Amino acid sequence: xxxxxxxxxxxxxxxxxxxxxxxxxxxxxxxxxxxxxxxxxxxxxxxxxxxxxxxxxxxxxxxxxxxxxxxxxxxxxxxxxxxxxxxxxxxxxxxxxxxxxxxxxxxxxxxxxxxxxxxxxxxxxxxxxxxxxxxxxxxxxxxxxxxxxxxxxxxxxxxxxxxxxxxxxxxxxxxxxxxxxxxxxxxxxxxxxxxxxxxxxxxxxxxxxxxxxxxxxxxxxxxxxxxxxxxxxxxxxxxxxxxxxxxxxxxxxxxxxxxxxxxxxxxxxxxx
Ligand SMILES: NC(=O)c1ccc[n+]([C@@H]2O[C@H](COP(=O)([O-])OP(=O)(O)OC[C@H]3O[C@@H](n4cnc5c(N)ncnc54)[C@H](OP(=O)(O)O)[C@@H]3O)[C@@H](O)[C@H]2O)c1
Numbered sequence: 001x002x003x004x005x006x007x008x009x010x011x012x013x014x015x016x017x018x019x020x021x022x023x024x025x026x027x028x029x030x031x032x033x034x035x036x037x038x039x040x041x042x043x044x045x046x047x048x049x050x051x052x053x054x055x056x057x058x059x060x061x062x063x064x065x066x067x068x069x070x071x072x073x074x075x076x077x078x079x080x081x082x083x084x085x086x087x088x089x090x091x092x093x094x095x096x097x098x099x100x101x102x103x104x105x106x107x108x109x110x111x112x113x114x115x116x117x118x119x120x121x122x123x124x125x126x127x128x129x130x131x132x133x134x135x136x137x138x139x140x141x142x143x144x145x146x147x148x149x150x151x152x153x154x155x156x157x158x159x160x161x162x163x164x165x166x167x168x169x170x171x172x173x174x175x176x177x178x179x180x181x182x183x184x185x186x187x188x189x190x191x192x193x194x195x196x197x198x199x200x201x202x203x204x205x206x207x208x209x210x211x212x213x214x215x216x217x218x219x220x221x222x223x224x225x226x227x228x229x230x231x232x233x234x235x236x237x238x239x240x241x242x243x244x245x246x247x248x249x250x251x252x253x254x255x256x257x258x259x260x261x262x263x264x265x266x267x268x269x270x271x272x
Contacts, residue, residue: 002026002062003169004094006050007069009037011129012100015162016067016169017043023170030059053084060092065169067098070108075224078102082111090116096175098122098165103230118175120168125182125242126234127158128263131192135270138196143205147214148235149190152243154182157258160249167252179248184257186243192260199264200272211236 003020007013008029017039020027028044031037037045048055050072060066066089072079079085085108089097096118099109112119134144161181168174187195190206197204209217211232218228234242249257264271 001064001170002028002044004028004030004059004063004066006030006067007100008039008043008045010069011127012124012158012161012165013067013069014039015159016098016165017162019163019166020170023166025170028059028063030056050079050085051081053081053088056085056088057092060089060094063089063092063094065096065098066094067100067165067169068108068112069100070106071102075222076102076227077224078104078106078226080107082107082109086111086115086117096120096169098168100124100161100165103234120174120176121178122161122165122168123178123180123241124156124158124161125180126153126155127161128155128183128258128260129158130155131196131263132267132270134193134196138200138202138204138271142202143207144189144193145207145209146189147209147211147232149206149208150188151235151238152186152188153235153238154186154243154245155192155260156181156183156249157260157263160253160257163253163255164249174252179252180241180246181248182245182257183249184245184259186245187260195261196264196271199261199268202272 003025005013005016008017009031017027029039030046030048032049034045034047046059048059097112098120099112100122137144193204193206215228218231
Protein backbone atom coordinates (compact mmCIF):
# COMPACT_ATOMS: atom_id res chain seq x y z
CA UNK A 1 0.00 0.00 0.00
CA UNK A 2 1.26 3.49 -0.81
CA UNK A 3 0.07 6.44 1.25
CA UNK A 4 0.58 10.03 0.17
CA UNK A 5 1.22 12.48 2.99
CA UNK A 6 0.84 16.18 2.30
CA UNK A 7 2.38 18.50 4.88
CA UNK A 8 4.88 15.67 5.46
CA UNK A 9 7.66 18.09 6.40
CA UNK A 10 5.49 19.84 9.00
CA UNK A 11 5.09 19.32 12.74
CA UNK A 12 2.19 16.87 12.43
CA UNK A 13 2.98 15.47 8.99
CA UNK A 14 6.37 14.10 10.06
CA UNK A 15 4.57 11.95 12.60
CA UNK A 16 1.99 10.76 10.07
CA UNK A 17 4.96 9.61 7.98
CA UNK A 18 6.76 7.88 10.85
CA UNK A 19 3.65 6.05 12.07
CA UNK A 20 2.84 4.81 8.56
CA UNK A 21 6.45 3.63 8.15
CA UNK A 22 6.34 1.85 11.51
CA UNK A 23 3.21 0.04 10.35
CA UNK A 24 5.15 -1.20 7.33
CA UNK A 25 3.61 0.97 4.62
CA UNK A 26 5.23 2.67 1.66
CA UNK A 27 5.06 6.44 2.14
CA UNK A 28 5.18 9.12 -0.51
CA UNK A 29 5.67 12.65 0.84
CA UNK A 30 4.61 15.80 -0.96
CA UNK A 31 6.68 18.93 -0.47
CA UNK A 32 7.23 22.14 -2.36
CA UNK A 33 10.99 21.66 -1.98
CA UNK A 34 12.31 18.07 -1.93
CA UNK A 35 15.88 19.27 -1.29
CA UNK A 36 14.91 20.65 2.11
CA UNK A 37 12.50 17.85 3.10
CA UNK A 38 14.82 16.04 5.53
CA UNK A 39 12.66 12.92 5.67
CA UNK A 40 13.85 9.34 6.36
CA UNK A 41 15.56 7.71 3.36
CA UNK A 42 12.83 5.10 2.89
CA UNK A 43 10.27 7.86 2.14
CA UNK A 44 9.62 8.62 -1.53
CA UNK A 45 9.72 12.41 -1.71
CA UNK A 46 7.85 14.14 -4.56
CA UNK A 47 7.58 17.79 -5.49
CA UNK A 48 4.17 19.43 -5.65
CA UNK A 49 2.20 22.46 -4.51
CA UNK A 50 -1.37 22.08 -3.24
CA UNK A 51 -2.24 25.57 -4.50
CA UNK A 52 -1.25 24.47 -8.04
CA UNK A 53 -3.14 21.26 -8.88
CA UNK A 54 -1.29 20.94 -12.19
CA UNK A 55 1.81 19.98 -10.13
CA UNK A 56 0.04 17.13 -8.30
CA UNK A 57 -0.90 14.51 -10.90
CA UNK A 58 2.07 12.10 -10.53
CA UNK A 59 1.92 12.30 -6.73
CA UNK A 60 -1.33 10.29 -6.69
CA UNK A 61 -0.13 7.40 -8.94
CA UNK A 62 -0.73 4.08 -7.19
CA UNK A 63 -1.86 5.72 -3.94
CA UNK A 64 -4.42 4.00 -1.68
CA UNK A 65 -4.91 6.80 0.83
CA UNK A 66 -3.96 10.44 1.16
CA UNK A 67 -3.43 12.64 4.21
CA UNK A 68 -4.51 16.15 3.21
CA UNK A 69 -3.84 19.63 4.52
CA UNK A 70 -6.59 22.23 4.24
CA UNK A 71 -4.32 25.28 4.17
CA UNK A 72 -1.30 26.12 2.07
CA UNK A 73 1.47 28.60 1.69
CA UNK A 74 3.57 30.11 4.42
CA UNK A 75 0.64 32.31 5.51
CA UNK A 76 -1.61 29.25 6.11
CA UNK A 77 -4.30 30.57 3.75
CA UNK A 78 -7.30 28.28 3.20
CA UNK A 79 -6.75 26.09 0.14
CA UNK A 80 -9.32 26.81 -2.57
CA UNK A 81 -8.18 23.87 -4.70
CA UNK A 82 -10.15 21.15 -2.87
CA UNK A 83 -12.31 20.15 -5.88
CA UNK A 84 -9.29 19.80 -8.21
CA UNK A 85 -7.30 17.83 -5.62
CA UNK A 86 -10.19 15.42 -5.05
CA UNK A 87 -10.78 14.98 -8.78
CA UNK A 88 -7.10 14.08 -9.30
CA UNK A 89 -7.16 11.66 -6.37
CA UNK A 90 -10.30 9.87 -7.56
CA UNK A 91 -9.02 9.67 -11.13
CA UNK A 92 -5.84 7.98 -9.82
CA UNK A 93 -7.88 5.43 -7.84
CA UNK A 94 -7.29 6.81 -4.32
CA UNK A 95 -9.88 5.34 -1.95
CA UNK A 96 -9.31 6.92 1.43
CA UNK A 97 -8.43 10.37 2.85
CA UNK A 98 -7.70 11.90 6.22
CA UNK A 99 -8.23 15.64 6.32
CA UNK A 100 -6.42 17.83 8.85
CA UNK A 101 -8.74 20.76 9.36
CA UNK A 102 -7.62 24.20 10.44
CA UNK A 103 -10.38 25.31 12.81
CA UNK A 104 -13.05 26.04 10.24
CA UNK A 105 -14.51 24.14 7.30
CA UNK A 106 -13.20 25.03 3.85
CA UNK A 107 -13.12 23.85 0.24
CA UNK A 108 -10.91 20.82 0.93
CA UNK A 109 -13.21 19.34 3.57
CA UNK A 110 -16.27 20.16 1.45
CA UNK A 111 -14.85 18.50 -1.66
CA UNK A 112 -13.57 15.42 0.18
CA UNK A 113 -16.69 14.89 2.25
CA UNK A 114 -19.06 15.14 -0.71
CA UNK A 115 -16.94 12.73 -2.79
CA UNK A 116 -16.75 8.95 -3.07
CA UNK A 117 -13.60 8.89 -0.91
CA UNK A 118 -13.74 7.15 2.48
CA UNK A 119 -12.83 10.20 4.55
CA UNK A 120 -11.98 10.93 8.16
CA UNK A 121 -11.80 14.51 9.41
CA UNK A 122 -9.17 15.14 12.09
CA UNK A 123 -9.88 18.13 14.30
CA UNK A 124 -6.90 18.59 16.60
CA UNK A 125 -6.89 21.44 19.08
CA UNK A 126 -3.63 23.44 19.37
CA UNK A 127 -0.48 21.42 18.81
CA UNK A 128 2.01 21.28 21.69
CA UNK A 129 4.57 21.93 18.96
CA UNK A 130 3.33 25.52 18.71
CA UNK A 131 5.22 26.09 21.98
CA UNK A 132 8.45 25.99 19.96
CA UNK A 133 7.44 29.56 19.09
CA UNK A 134 8.48 30.44 22.65
CA UNK A 135 11.93 28.89 22.35
CA UNK A 136 13.86 31.96 21.13
CA UNK A 137 12.45 34.19 23.89
CA UNK A 138 13.14 31.59 26.55
CA UNK A 139 16.73 31.12 25.42
CA UNK A 140 17.26 34.89 25.00
CA UNK A 141 15.95 36.45 28.22
CA UNK A 142 13.54 33.98 29.80
CA UNK A 143 10.53 36.27 29.23
CA UNK A 144 7.60 34.97 27.18
CA UNK A 145 5.32 37.72 25.86
CA UNK A 146 1.92 36.30 24.91
CA UNK A 147 -1.78 37.18 25.22
CA UNK A 148 -4.50 35.27 27.10
CA UNK A 149 -2.27 33.90 29.89
CA UNK A 150 -5.14 32.31 31.80
CA UNK A 151 -7.07 30.69 28.96
CA UNK A 152 -6.88 26.89 28.92
CA UNK A 153 -6.18 24.67 25.94
CA UNK A 154 -6.26 20.87 25.89
CA UNK A 155 -3.20 20.93 23.61
CA UNK A 156 -2.42 17.74 21.76
CA UNK A 157 1.00 16.34 20.98
CA UNK A 158 1.43 16.37 17.19
CA UNK A 159 2.90 12.87 17.53
CA UNK A 160 -0.57 11.72 18.64
CA UNK A 161 -2.17 13.53 15.70
CA UNK A 162 0.20 11.59 13.43
CA UNK A 163 -0.62 8.32 15.18
CA UNK A 164 -4.37 8.83 14.75
CA UNK A 165 -3.99 9.84 11.10
CA UNK A 166 -1.94 6.74 10.33
CA UNK A 167 -4.56 4.45 11.90
CA UNK A 168 -7.48 6.23 10.19
CA UNK A 169 -5.72 6.02 6.82
CA UNK A 170 -4.49 2.47 6.93
CA UNK A 171 -7.11 0.61 9.00
CA UNK A 172 -10.82 0.09 8.34
CA UNK A 173 -13.64 1.51 10.45
CA UNK A 174 -12.96 5.24 10.32
CA UNK A 175 -14.91 6.34 7.24
CA UNK A 176 -17.22 9.30 7.75
CA UNK A 177 -15.90 9.94 11.27
CA UNK A 178 -14.93 13.32 12.71
CA UNK A 179 -12.29 13.04 15.42
CA UNK A 180 -11.58 15.88 17.82
CA UNK A 181 -8.08 15.29 19.17
CA UNK A 182 -6.82 16.60 22.51
CA UNK A 183 -4.08 15.91 24.98
CA UNK A 184 -4.80 14.58 28.49
CA UNK A 185 -4.94 17.97 30.30
CA UNK A 186 -6.12 21.54 29.69
CA UNK A 187 -3.34 23.97 30.63
CA UNK A 188 -3.06 27.76 30.51
CA UNK A 189 -0.05 29.44 28.90
CA UNK A 190 1.25 30.34 32.37
CA UNK A 191 0.97 26.70 33.47
CA UNK A 192 2.76 25.54 30.31
CA UNK A 193 5.58 27.99 30.93
CA UNK A 194 5.90 26.63 34.48
CA UNK A 195 6.28 23.10 33.08
CA UNK A 196 9.02 24.30 30.72
CA UNK A 197 10.76 26.16 33.59
CA UNK A 198 10.73 23.05 35.81
CA UNK A 199 12.05 20.86 33.00
CA UNK A 200 14.97 23.09 32.02
CA UNK A 201 15.64 24.23 35.60
CA UNK A 202 15.40 27.97 34.97
CA UNK A 203 13.17 30.77 36.25
CA UNK A 204 10.94 32.06 33.41
CA UNK A 205 8.56 35.01 33.32
CA UNK A 206 5.18 35.33 31.57
CA UNK A 207 4.52 38.93 30.37
CA UNK A 208 0.94 39.23 29.15
CA UNK A 209 0.25 41.08 25.88
CA UNK A 210 -3.09 42.72 25.08
CA UNK A 211 -5.06 41.16 22.22
CA UNK A 212 -4.25 44.17 19.97
CA UNK A 213 -0.51 43.81 20.69
CA UNK A 214 -0.73 40.13 19.81
CA UNK A 215 -2.67 40.79 16.59
CA UNK A 216 -0.05 43.35 15.56
CA UNK A 217 2.75 40.85 16.16
CA UNK A 218 0.99 38.11 14.13
CA UNK A 219 0.53 40.60 11.26
CA UNK A 220 4.21 41.56 11.42
CA UNK A 221 5.02 37.83 11.23
CA UNK A 222 3.26 37.82 7.85
CA UNK A 223 0.06 36.03 8.86
CA UNK A 224 -2.99 36.69 6.68
CA UNK A 225 -5.81 38.60 8.42
CA UNK A 226 -7.92 35.41 8.25
CA UNK A 227 -5.30 33.59 10.36
CA UNK A 228 -4.91 36.53 12.76
CA UNK A 229 -8.67 36.40 13.46
CA UNK A 230 -8.57 32.63 13.88
CA UNK A 231 -5.62 32.80 16.31
CA UNK A 232 -7.29 35.54 18.36
CA UNK A 233 -10.56 33.62 18.51
CA UNK A 234 -8.98 30.27 19.40
CA UNK A 235 -6.56 31.66 21.95
CA UNK A 236 -8.76 34.35 23.51
CA UNK A 237 -12.27 32.96 23.44
CA UNK A 238 -11.97 29.33 22.49
CA UNK A 239 -14.97 27.07 21.97
CA UNK A 240 -15.45 24.32 24.58
CA UNK A 241 -13.81 21.76 22.22
CA UNK A 242 -10.52 23.63 22.62
CA UNK A 243 -10.29 23.04 26.39
CA UNK A 244 -12.40 19.93 26.93
CA UNK A 245 -10.29 16.79 27.19
CA UNK A 246 -11.68 13.92 25.08
CA UNK A 247 -10.53 10.28 24.94
CA UNK A 248 -10.24 10.01 21.14
CA UNK A 249 -6.46 9.55 20.92
CA UNK A 250 -6.59 6.58 23.30
CA UNK A 251 -9.67 5.12 21.62
CA UNK A 252 -8.11 5.18 18.15
CA UNK A 253 -4.47 4.36 18.95
CA UNK A 254 -4.89 2.15 22.02
CA UNK A 255 -2.45 4.25 24.05
CA UNK A 256 -2.89 7.24 26.34
CA UNK A 257 -2.21 10.68 24.80
CA UNK A 258 1.18 12.13 25.59
CA UNK A 259 1.31 14.80 28.33
CA UNK A 260 2.73 18.30 27.92
CA UNK A 261 5.52 17.42 30.37
CA UNK A 262 6.43 14.49 28.12
CA UNK A 263 6.46 16.77 25.06
CA UNK A 264 8.69 19.31 26.85
CA UNK A 265 11.04 16.54 27.94
CA UNK A 266 11.49 15.46 24.31
CA UNK A 267 12.12 19.05 23.15
CA UNK A 268 13.98 20.47 26.17
CA UNK A 269 17.10 21.10 24.09
CA UNK A 270 15.21 23.68 22.04
CA UNK A 271 14.50 25.79 25.17
CA UNK A 272 17.82 25.51 27.00
N1 LIG B 1 -0.51 24.06 14.64
C1 LIG B 1 -1.66 23.87 15.22
O1 LIG B 1 -1.87 24.15 16.39
C2 LIG B 1 -2.78 23.24 14.43
C3 LIG B 1 -3.97 22.93 15.09
C4 LIG B 1 -5.00 22.35 14.35
C5 LIG B 1 -4.83 22.09 13.00
N2 LIG B 1 -3.66 22.42 12.41
C6 LIG B 1 -3.51 22.12 10.97
O2 LIG B 1 -2.43 21.25 10.81
C7 LIG B 1 -1.72 21.60 9.63
C8 LIG B 1 -0.28 21.26 9.80
O3 LIG B 1 0.20 22.07 10.83
P1 LIG B 1 1.72 22.02 11.23
O4 LIG B 1 1.86 22.87 12.44
O5 LIG B 1 2.17 20.60 11.23
O6 LIG B 1 2.34 22.79 9.98
P2 LIG B 1 3.81 23.26 9.76
O7 LIG B 1 4.73 22.56 10.71
O8 LIG B 1 3.83 24.74 9.70
O9 LIG B 1 4.07 22.72 8.28
C9 LIG B 1 3.34 23.18 7.20
C10 LIG B 1 3.35 22.09 6.15
O10 LIG B 1 2.51 22.49 5.07
C11 LIG B 1 3.19 22.22 3.87
N3 LIG B 1 2.71 23.17 2.87
C12 LIG B 1 2.48 24.49 3.05
N4 LIG B 1 2.02 25.03 1.92
C13 LIG B 1 1.95 24.04 1.00
C14 LIG B 1 1.56 24.00 -0.35
N5 LIG B 1 1.14 25.08 -1.00
N6 LIG B 1 1.62 22.81 -1.00
C15 LIG B 1 2.07 21.69 -0.36
N7 LIG B 1 2.44 21.68 0.93
C16 LIG B 1 2.40 22.84 1.61
C17 LIG B 1 4.64 22.40 4.18
O11 LIG B 1 5.39 21.64 3.25
P3 LIG B 1 6.68 22.18 2.45
O12 LIG B 1 7.13 23.46 3.10
O13 LIG B 1 7.66 21.05 2.61
O14 LIG B 1 6.19 22.34 1.06
C18 LIG B 1 4.71 21.82 5.59
O15 LIG B 1 4.90 20.41 5.53
C19 LIG B 1 -1.93 23.09 9.46
O16 LIG B 1 -1.94 23.31 8.09
C20 LIG B 1 -3.24 23.35 10.13
O17 LIG B 1 -4.24 23.39 9.14
C21 LIG B 1 -2.63 22.97 13.08
